[in-house]
Amino acid sequence: MLRHGLQVTRVFCQTVLHTVSARPLRSAILRLIPRTALLPWLSSRAVSVSEWPLLSSPPRDYSLPNPSWSTEMRRLYEYYDSLCEKEMEGGEKKPGGWGRLPSYNRTLKYAAGGKCLSKLLKEKARLFTRNTEEQGAAFEYVVFMNKSEKRCVCIFQAGHLLEGPPGNVHGGAIATIIDTSLGTLAGYLSGIVMTANLNINYCSPIPLGSVVLIDSVLDKVEGRKTFVSCQVTSSDGSKLHTEATGNAVAGLPIPRQSQHATLKKKMSNTHRHLKHTFHGRLNPSFAYFKVCFPC
Numbered sequence: 001m002l003r004h005g006l007q008v009t010r011v012f013c014q015t016v017l018h019t020v021s022a023r024p025l026r027s028a029i030l031r032l033i034p035r036t037a038l039l040p041w042l043s044s045r046a047v048s049v050s051e052w053p054l055l056s057s058p059p060r061d062y063s064l065p066n067p068s069w070s071t072e073m074r075r076l077y078e079y080y081d082s083l084c085e086k087e088m089e090g091g092e093k094k095p096g097g098w099g100r101l102p103s104y105n106r107t108l109k110y111a112a113g114g115k116c117l118s119k120l121l122k123e124k125a126r127l128f129t130r131n132t133e134e135q136g137a138a139f140e141y142v143v144f145m146n147k148s149e150k151r152c153v154c155i156f157q158a159g160h161l162l163e164g165p166p167g168n169v170h171g172g173a174i175a176t177i178i179d180t181s182l183g184t185l186a187g188y189l190s191g192i193v194m195t196a197n198l199n200i201n202y203c204s205p206i207p208l209g210s211v212v213l214i215d216s217v218l219d220k221v222e223g224r225k226t227f228v229s230c231q232v233t234s235s236d237g238s239k240l241h242t243e244a245t246g247n248a249v250a251g252l253p254i255p256r257q258s259q260h261a262t263l264k265k266k267m268s269n270t271h272r273h274l275k276h277t278f279h280g281r282l283n284p285s286f287a288y289f290k291v292c293f294p295c
């Protein structure tokens with residue numbers, strides 16, 4: 001009863017104080033109400049972004065257009081967006097086969113409702129490709145997935161912080177966006193994966209600030225291994241910049257004997273924490289994919 005009262009008070013305070021944007025006052029009041037009071041409410045539902053509770057500001061979807069996007073980036077975005085499946089009037093779905101994948105800088109945190117998993121993760125950790133708030137400075141990209149073709153296209157605009165050779169994109173930054181595209185495709189098709197192998201041929205430099213397309217396809221699946229490949233081309237497809245193949249392995253690596261006891265203890269603590277947090281109602285890996293790959 002007391003817990004329920006605290007929960008209602010906390011949500012009420014957040015709602016009201018969120019509206020008046022009184023940050024210091026809001027923090028002071030919220031500090032008085034234990035966060036755990038919110039857990040039952042959070043755990044009773046998988047929170048989708050559209051129904052984000054007023055715990056904090058809603059997560060930013062980095063895959064949506066922003067003012068730093070060039071005309072070419074926007075044109076390509078609009079083209080693929082027009083191919084996406086959309087709800088039409090009357091609830092019918094416009095077929096298209098494509099879907100845009102949203103992108104957040106801390107997916108697990110958002111998937112869990114904002115707060116619950118923070119203790120398990122490093123508080124300051126951010127997705128490498130989404131670790132700056134400065135729009136257009138580094139990786140601006142959006143991934144469109146085609147389920148039936150087992151293919152995805154990433155539209156990528158390289159910002160000034162990604163310079164390698166003067167005026168061109170750093171090879172490591174190119175490898176990063178390739179790993180992201182291939183990893184996203186493999187993850188979409190095979191569940192949680194780790195990149196085991198990545199081979200890259202750099203064919204021609206990518207000018208800084210330009211927009212390129214990373215077209216990734218599934219080659220084959222062999223047991224736990226998902227083989228994928230991609231081509232990085234200029235936005236009109238006329239110039240090949242880079243090509244790559246990769247192998248992503250599904251599932252968790254088997255720990256070495258010496259690490260086994262520590263890992264077992266860690267996993268058991270984690271499991272207990274998750275069980276408490278979610279009351280057995282929400283599988284965190286499911287939530288991860290629900291938010292990561294909703295289309």
Ligand SMILES: CCCCCCCCCCCC(=O)SCCNC(=O)CCNC(=O)[C@H](O)C(C)(C)COP(=O)(O)OP(=O)(O)OC[C@H]1O[C@@H](n2cnc3c(N)ncnc32)[C@H](O)[C@@H]1OP(=O)(O)O
Nearest residue numbers: 107179180183184194195196197223247249252253254292
């Ligand atoms: C968040 C928002 C979302 C946003 C989404 C953003 C997407 C980002 C994606 C980023 C992805 C990453 O950067 S991942 C981070 C970079 N990668 C890593 O750190 C991986 C480090 N390596 C590992 O953890 C491990 O070695 C694994 C998991 C790859 C494999 O270990 P394992 O589970 O013990 O499996 P193991 O038995 O060794 O191997 C399984 C099979 O894979 C093969 N295999 C293993 N390693 C290799 C290899 N290097 N090259 C070729 N093949 C290999 C083996 O021969 C075997 O084949 P067979 O005998 O069965 O035939």
